[in-house]
Amino acid sequence: MNHKSIIKVRDGYCHKILIDDLSRLSERYPQIEIINIGKSVLGRSIPAVKLGDGPRKIHYNGSFHANEWITSLLLMVFIEKFLEAKVSNNDYLGINVNSLWQKNTLWVIPMVNPDGVDLVQNGFSPDNPYYRNVLQANKGSTNFRNWKANIRGVDLNDQFPANWEREYTRRKITEPAPLNYPGPHALSEPEAKAIANFTLEKQFDLVIAFHAQGEEIYWGYEKLEPEESSRIIKRFQKVSGYRAIRYVDSDAGYKDWFIYKWHKPGFTVECGLGQNPLPISQFPAIWSKVSKIMLEGLIT
Template sequence: MTIVRGNENYGYSELLAHIARLEEKYPFIRTDTIGTSVMGRRIPVVRLGTGEHHIHFNGAFHANEWITSLLLMKFVEDYADAYAAGTLLRGCDMNERFRQTSLWIVPMVNPDGVELALKGLEGIGQDHPQYTQLLEWNSGSHDFSGWKANLRGVDLNDQFPAHWETEKERREVPGPGPRDYTGESPLCEPEARAMAEFTRRHPFRLVMAFHTQGKEIYWNYRDMEPAEAETMANRFGAVSRYLPVKLTDSDAGYKDWFIQEFRKPGFTIEAGFGVNPLPIDQFPSIYEDVAGLMLEALVV
């Protein structure tokens, strides 16, 4: 029976339930926690494979992009099912991939924000000390579906020490809110710190941060990326029909920091097309595109 169906809004409770069921069904899946959110929610990581080539995917840096968590968990199930059955996944030998690579997936970087985007203030409760503050930051609206930030109103993908000051000036957002506030300093938020510390602990060959939307692949950062990055982006574009884009005037993102810090390939994948949050009925077509891209990342 399929566990990750892709037919419902995907919050933190759904994520934890699916991780638990997948662990039970596939004992070779390894899980851990990389840190905790502002509200103390643990941020899970799922590992598939035992190989020496370490790869990392993450999703839901932005709360209203929660569909990326669902994309990643669906891939976890498809990978695990093919490996357990000894069958090919879209023509790819997952037994070979399991032996050669170690894939680390953090499906939901921003669990508090996702809960807020999906459930509104009910996701934190009226007795939470930030209840009134969040409502003010959201211009008095109880509709948080467009919320991108974490619970303290900080955009987690503007939190990394890669020309953070430049991004802060570019954004011109004076304080906490639904989007684009860089925070008081780089890595001041627990979720961003957890991601940086997790990344430093592992010798990742490449990283992919999944966002929505635009059907684009961002592969560069201030000419610090390795020479192979553009070729890899073109390969990812070929299997996904997404457009590789050489991005400028953007700093402080996770992918930017990874490239700057390690001089290895880092990618931002803008999945799907439309207005965030993308509707759940787009999930099958988005997954059809990005599943091949994820598989390609395991062989480049």
């Protein structure tokens, strides 16, 4: 099959384009299932895409942080290439996709923070109900390149109940901000709550949160990660060349909570190198490494 690619690698990959792309993917590939796991503060859907029907339950997510939206595009390109290989019965990077499809059920949430992503890319207008709050949190500036939080100024990757109080104390930020404000309490934000509920429901065997940047992979938390994680991280390192970091002085992240609660393998992959938002010109170089981690997560 010589279809034109649906997912276009382009600047400004926002929620509207994501939804359009998912609609077109589901038309072309009826094998996939798409559900909405919840809504953002401003009512945007948070879609999850299911690939495969195997017993091993895997989860990938992207764009927890607004100015790391390139991770949404990385995941969407992976979804399409994986489906192309499945339908045409081809190998993908030398791996038989049909066998991975039968081994795994992969749920991908490409854009955890759609309101934040939209803010970084498109700015916002005075009719936005959070206009005044966002402007105040951003110290009056309408340049949102450094914005990581959701539209309420809460860092969604500081929202999970894994020593949240300790993270709150460490951050020393007690009001909405472009980054690093953990919120008034754990899971105060609808986006974080949606991901937590979805994870509780699905009981994944392995999760990877894709962030930017640093070319690093964080893989431990409080010595609660299983022995298996050290084997998997070596494989991720080998295929990507990324640096493995076991422990870091941080709590309340999605990966932290997953390890804390289930003692199963959880990873945060920091894609690319530079200042966020990473330029789209870097996409091919980032893709060449990160796509191998995405595939390896289904093999290990």
